Amino acid sequence: MPGQRLVIGMTGATGAAYGLGLLRRGRALGVETHLIVTPAGVLNAHHELGLTREQLDAESDHSYSPGDVGACIASGSFTTAAMVVAPCSMKSLAAIAHGFGDNLLTRAADVTLKERRRLVLMVRETPFNLAHLRNMTLVTEMGGIVFPPLPAFYLKPDSVQALIDESVERVLQLCGVAGAQPQAWTGLRRPN
Template sequence: MRPRLVVGLTGATGAVYATRLLGRARALGVETHLVATPAGVLNAHHELGLDRKGLEALADQAHAPGDVGACIASGSFATAAMVVAPCSMKTLAAIAHGLGDNLLTRAADVTLKERRRLLLMVRETPFNLAHLRNMTAVTEMGGIVFPPLPAFYLKPASIDELVDETVERVLALLQLQGAKPQAWTGL
């Protein structure tokens, strides 16, 4: 059976991370399940020119955020991991406080309760104390808070290279076979 990855897309800036993750996961033979919030779709349209249909075509299966009866809402549906890319502070707060109020936050809650990998690519700065406390709560529950910060020491030549390297690091942290982040080899 192919590994399954749940990808959540929220309204924070950085929709390109979700689209690149979906493409790279497909190339690695990973089955992808996408949940995009209305604000996430709006952002993907603004940043990438994608509508909901175009965005959903990038995944093996797409789920409506209101469909809390979808397969990914149950721990019995085995997944390798979940990533929220990008993750708004609203979604972070909902996950940190166990508010499974839509399919995205319910799937994240299921990921945590089943002790699977959950990675949140938080976007929005500066952080206030509520943001930091929510990140701490998610970390204490076993989640990984991963702001998509570029590794300039790798000397990227383009934004595409920055995004691609971040995606490879995410895939490696999710323990998906075939991820190839560049390793630091020293000076």
């Protein structure tokens, strides 16, 4: 619904385009966005998208330094609809899974879980090792959603951007954002 608040975190894993897509699509849908980008996330966004921290910050309604643990989003009294970490590194996943709120991003994720709000982690790493899998299990058991942004080739996308856009729409729908429009599967047609 319009007027919702969405916290978006970006870390140093590949896939900065997902975070940027969430910011831009969120704005188009009237969602108030609150952005935290880790230092490695800034490096990655610069490498993959050519964007600076200032340019990323300009894509959000509100932006915070990871060291600003006193920011409003560090408190459960600040109501948000959901939080998405896109992309989510295995380091950030581990910190979230073990309640290690040592920066604003991991603290905001911890608050999201403790308040029983939706937390979506777009984890980026392959192959997974056992620590990764166990951390994903821990987050899932706490109510979080692990959402590796895997391409939906069955939709027959015509570009990489179409794959990114579809994942963004699916995540926004998971967050309960009104107006999110992922493509619905309509069934498989049997060959003649």
